[in-house]
Amino acid sequence: MKHICVIGTGYVGLVTGVCFADLGHQVVCMDIDPHKLELLRAGKSPIYEPGLEELLERNLRAGRLSFTDNYAVALDQADFAFITVGTPMGTNGAADLRYIEAAARGIGAALRGPLTIIDKSTVPVGTGDMVRQIIAEHTTTPFAVVSNPEFLREGSAVTDFFKPDRIVLGSTDRIAAEHVAELHEPLGAPVIITNLRTAEMIKYASNAFLATRISFINEIAQICEKLGADVREVARGMGADKRIGPHFLDAGIGYGGSCFPKDVLALHHMAASAGCHPQLLQAVMDINLDARQRFVAKVKLLLGDLQNKEIGILGLSFKPNTDDMRAAPSIDIIRELQAAGAHIKAYDPVSMERAAEIMPEVTFCATAYDAAKEADALLIVTDWNEFKQLSWDKIRSFMRQAIVVDGRNLYDPIEMTNRGFTYWGTGCGGSPTLREAQQLSLDQEPVTQH
Ligand SMILES: NC(=O)c1ccc[n+]([C@@H]2O[C@H](COP(=O)([O-])OP(=O)(O)OC[C@H]3O[C@@H](n4cnc5c(N)ncnc54)[C@H](O)[C@@H]3O)[C@@H](O)[C@H]2O)c1
Numbered sequence: 001m002k003h004i005c006v007i008g009t010g011y012v013g014l015v016t017g018v019c020f021a022d023l024g025h026q027v028v029c030m031d032i033d034p035h036k037l038e039l040l041r042a043g044k045s046p047i048y049e050p051g052l053e054e055l056l057e058r059n060l061r062a063g064r065l066s067f068t069d070n071y072a073v074a075l076d077q078a079d080f081a082f083i084t085v086g087t088p089m090g091t092n093g094a095a096d097l098r099y100i101e102a103a104a105r106g107i108g109a110a111l112r113g114p115l116t117i118i119d120k121s122t123v124p125v126g127t128g129d130m131v132r133q134i135i136a137e138h139t140t141t142p143f144a145v146v147s148n149p150e151f152l153r154e155g156s157a158v159t160d161f162f163k164p165d166r167i168v169l170g171s172t173d174r175i176a177a178e179h180v181a182e183l184h185e186p187l188g189a190p191v192i193i194t195n196l197r198t199a200e201m202i203k204y205a206s207n208a209f210l211a212t213r214i215s216f217i218n219e220i221a222q223i224c225e226k227l228g229a230d231v232r233e234v235a236r237g238m239g240a241d242k243r244i245g246p247h248f249l250d251a252g253i254g255y256g257g258s259c260f261p262k263d264v265l266a267l268h269h270m271a272a273s274a275g276c277h278p279q280l281l282q283a284v285m286d287i288n289l290d291a292r293q294r295f296v297a298k299v300k301l302l303l304g305d306l307q308n309k310e311i312g313i314l315g316l317s318f319k320p321n322t323d324d325m326r327a328a329p330s331i332d333i334i335r336e337l338q339a340a341g342a343h344i345k346a347y348d349p350v351s352m353e354r355a356a357e358i359m360p361e362v363t364f365c366a367t368a369y370d371a372a373k374e375a376d377a378l379l380i381v382t383d384w385n386e387f388k389q390l391s392w393d394k395i396r397s398f399m400r401q402a403i404v405v406d407g408r409n410l411y412d413p414i415e416m417t418n419r420g421f422t423y424w425g426t427g428c429g430g431s432p433t434l435r436e437a438q439q440l441s442l443d444q445e446p447v448t449q450h
Contacts, residue, residue: 001024002183003026003028003078003080004020004025004026004027005027005028005030005075005078006020006027006028006030006081006082006084007031007071007074007082007106008030008103008121009029009031009040009067009084010047010084011049011157011324012084012120013029013082014040014045014046014047014049014056015157017065018059018065019158020183022064028067028068028073028074029065029067030067030068030069030074031069032069037067040056041060043057047322047324048323048350048351049154049158050156051158052157072110072112075107075110075112078115080180080183081115081117082118083100083107083117083118083119084120085103085121086099087122087123087266088262089262089265092269093266094266094269095266097123097130100119101134104131104135105134107135108135108136109138111135111141111143112141116144116145116146116176116180117131117144118145119131119145119148121150122204122207122259122263123147124200125200125201125204125270126197126200128171128197128200129196131145144171144176145171145173145176146169146170146171146173146177147169147170147171147199147200148167148168148170148199149168149200151166151203163189164184164187166189166191166192167184167190167192169191170194170195171193181193203263207264208281211255211263211288214288215254215283215287217231217235217250217251218251218252218288218291218427220234220235224251225427229427230428231251231426231427232409232428235249235251250408251427252383253292253295253329253381253407254287254288254292254329255288256326256328256330257319257324257326257327258318258326258327261285261288261327262327264284268282268285291329292329292332292333295329296333296337298405299377299379299405302377302424303377305341307340309341309342309343310375310376310400311379312345312346312347312371312372312375312377312379312399313334313345313346313378314346314368314371314380314382314384314387315382315383315387316328316330316346320383322350322351323353325358330346330355333381333407334359338361344361344362345363345365345373345375346362346364346365347366347370348382349386368386369390369395369398373398375399375401376401376403377401378405379404380405380406380407380410380411381408383408388410392419392421396420396421402421403421403422404416407426408426409428413425
């Protein structure tokens with residue numbers, strides 16, 4: 001059993017703390033948000049993450065988990081301290097490191113015994129060295145810094161913690177990295193030990209690669225739509241090739257969330273600052289924004305003037321099984337529709353409370369069916385499972401116009417057309433009305449202004 005401290009109890013930190021407690025370690029989670037701490041001490045998870053609240057309650061009851069806002073309390077007996085604070089997008093595209101710096105200062109000031117500090121936040125290459133320097137300015141106590149980038153996915157974060165594909169550890173102190181590897185031994189995952197900067201780069205390169213796959217298939221989808229091919233079958237055909245694989249080849253409205261947008265931009269910024277010319281990363285970001293604009297353009301082509309049109313939205317979170325609204329495509333899409341005069345009614349199984357803080361002028365509905373009532377068009381924005389089994393006859397009976405624009409390709413265009421809908425998916429065919437709209441779109445191509 002080890003004593004572990006986790007600094008920052010957000011999506012990554014809370015999952016890390018709770019799961020290490022479940023592996024039998026003594027864990028103290030530290031955060032500066034008093035509201036979060038109050039909820040956590042009561043066994044309530046401030047975020048929606050499948051399986052997390054059960055583990056939180058269980059480990060609180062077992063006395064293996066506690067919460068504090070005090071660095072000295074958090075570090076009192078700690079062998080390991082994970083830094084899991086946010087690294088949001090800064091003003092010029094670089095990652096904003098103010099929370100990392102504050103955590104490093106807090107650790108340095110409270111350090112009383114030897115400690116291994118493990119950076120799990122996604123940080124620009126060189127940040128581990130900066131953390132070491134800040135801590136060293138505050139203490140003479142021996143410590144080591146290890147980079148351990150996090151690869152969990154929101155929506156399956158608990159499962160991902162217990163079954164990671166790999167553990168990446170980077171340090172100039174090999175012994176410290178090996179100690180951190182031992183901590184992860186029960187997970188049975190391959191461990192890759194590198195130097196500090198390489199580990200930091202592995203995280204950015206991984207996220208940028210996944211984002212590239214998404215933008216790649218979205219570009220292919222656009223071409224498919226114009227040339228009459230079906231991107232879903234194209235992706236299936238491509239994905240069957242072992243060298244390519246099937247993941248991250250779902251065409252749609254592009255990536256969002258708290259990681260890909262900021263990480264691709266931060267890598268672009270890092271590259272440009274180092275004198276490189278990151279053209280592929282720029283294209284990935286441009287294509288991603290174009291996908292949202294193209295989605296809105298489809299709605300405009302089908303409905304004409306959006307003034308006072310009622311538009312139903314299914315799904316708000318940036319992906320299913322999370323309540324995370326950070327950089328969700330739904331935000332840009334809804335704002336653009338509203339700017340054109342449309343009224344928006346939306347439904348999401350878990351993220352409406354968070355969405356209401358960002359978009360108070362949206363009408364939030366109790367069910368997917370309520371969002372479709374009297375709507376001129378229904379837009380599928382997030383691929384929650386519950387949207388895969390809707391009764392479309394019922395929906396058609398109470399829509400003002402039977403128009404569905406599907407940003408996640410949840411439905412088959414022919415089936416939806418046979419059910420009486422004008423249906424426009426992403427990169428696949430559609431109804432005759434649609435073909436007219438597509439024809440029209442050839443002359444009105446949406447282009448992102450950068
Ligand atoms: N969310 C993901 O899916 C994911 C996946 C992999 C990596 N990451 C990376 O992990 C990091 C954390 O992401 P997140 O989504 O968990 O962020 P988050 O915003 O959900 O949580 C960050 C937490 O840190 C706390 N905090 C800020 N400053 C603090 C300080 N000085 N001391 C203690 N606590 C402090 C905040 O109050 C908040 O609770 C980021 O670098 C992110 O890029 C996130």
